[in-house]
Amino acid sequence: MDLSRRSLWLVLICWLMVALSVAACGGAPSTPSGSVPNMTLRVAQNTNSISFFPFYVAEQKQFFTKEGVTLDPSPPSLLGTGPKLTAALESNSIDVAAGSVTDAFTLSRVDSYIKIVGTFADAFLLDIIVSKQFERQTHLSASSSLAEKVQALVGKKIGISSPGSTNDALVTFLLRQQGLDALRDVTKVSLGGNNPATGLGALAQGRVDALAFPVPVGQEAEAQGIGDIFISPARGDVPEMQGQLYGVLFARQQTLDAKPKAVQAFIRGLAQAEKWIHQNPTQAKALLGKYLKQNQEMTAAIFQACLPGLPQSPQISQQAYTTANQFHVKAGLIAIALPYQSLVATDTITKALSGLPGSA
Incomplete structure (x- = not known):
């Protein structure tokens, strides 16, 4: 094989190796000009x-x-x-x-x-919803002060979707605002998601005292007589969370x-x-x-x-x-x-x- 042919083969082999390397790394080829984009x-x-x-x-x-x-x-x-x-x-x-x-x-x-x-x-379209029994025991309502409402959650079981979720974050945030510890002062109960029926069932059956669940679970709880919206950031109950x-x-x-x-x-x-x-x-x-x-x-x-x-x-x-x-x-x-x-x-x-x- 003469020098020119050998050089040509070396160039082709190099190009092949580069192409295989790009494919192996998951590189996507650029979209050719004028081609139809993936919609x-x-x-x-x-x-x-x-x-x-x-x-x-x-x-x-x-x-x-x-x-x-x-x-x-x-x-x-x-x-x-x-x-x-x-x-x-x-x-x-x-x-x-x-x-x-x-x-x-x-x-x-x-x-x-x-x-x-x-x-x-x-x-923040997510509320703290409490059972009727919780309200009777604490003598509090939605019109009570934020500090009173958060303090009343101490020792209670609060339903969340899952650890590390927005629901979980809301509970932790509210407690920390009042100098409380979310790991020590309440029991978070993971309900596996934000399914309204699951949350309302847990609240009605007393498996949890409160829920940190998205709208419209609170409205449904009120309509069914199961509980009430206790703390609502969207309503303006938590000034630091406005907007x-x-x-x-x-x-x-x-x-x-x-x-x-x-x-x-x-x-x-x-x-x-x-x-x-x-x-x-x-x-x-x-x-x-x-x-x-x-x-x-x-x-x-x-x-x-x-x-x-x-x-x-x-x-x-x-x-x-x-x-x-x-x-x-x-x-x-x-x-x-x-x-x-x-x-x-x-x-x-x-x-x-x-x-x-x-x-x-």
């Missing part, structure tokens, strides 16, 4: 509580479809808890997660490539790089749903009744309580993010505050919303 997103959410109502609206009004994005599956899978949601994202079983900011913060501690790409709840970022979309940077058009289309679809809810309250209330499978009276109460906590845009304000950051540090879920610039994908959100009428 399918695997999306999952924690539950179908009130916080996730904007997703239901987006599907019912076909905002996602109009933006050209396909959800797989549709509607998104319900995984039940934050840990299950984050595990699905880390295992590449889903592309985008819709959960609490607690989930995003927790996952970012072990994965620096996690990015928040939008919000669907900017009020706190709560429900967020988050994904890994690899997804933002591989499917930028699909992610931006998804954000736009959600933005249109959020805006539609506020511009069409009567129709939105009717859809909420179908979503929650509640009667008109219950739906009206839930809608009135929660509408201020549903944002009119997925854009994330730095103030809401900072308030959430402080809450999570004080609740012991993160050791130090996480910089807004490093976790929020502002460029992705801005690009997604730039084409919508009235977007900032």
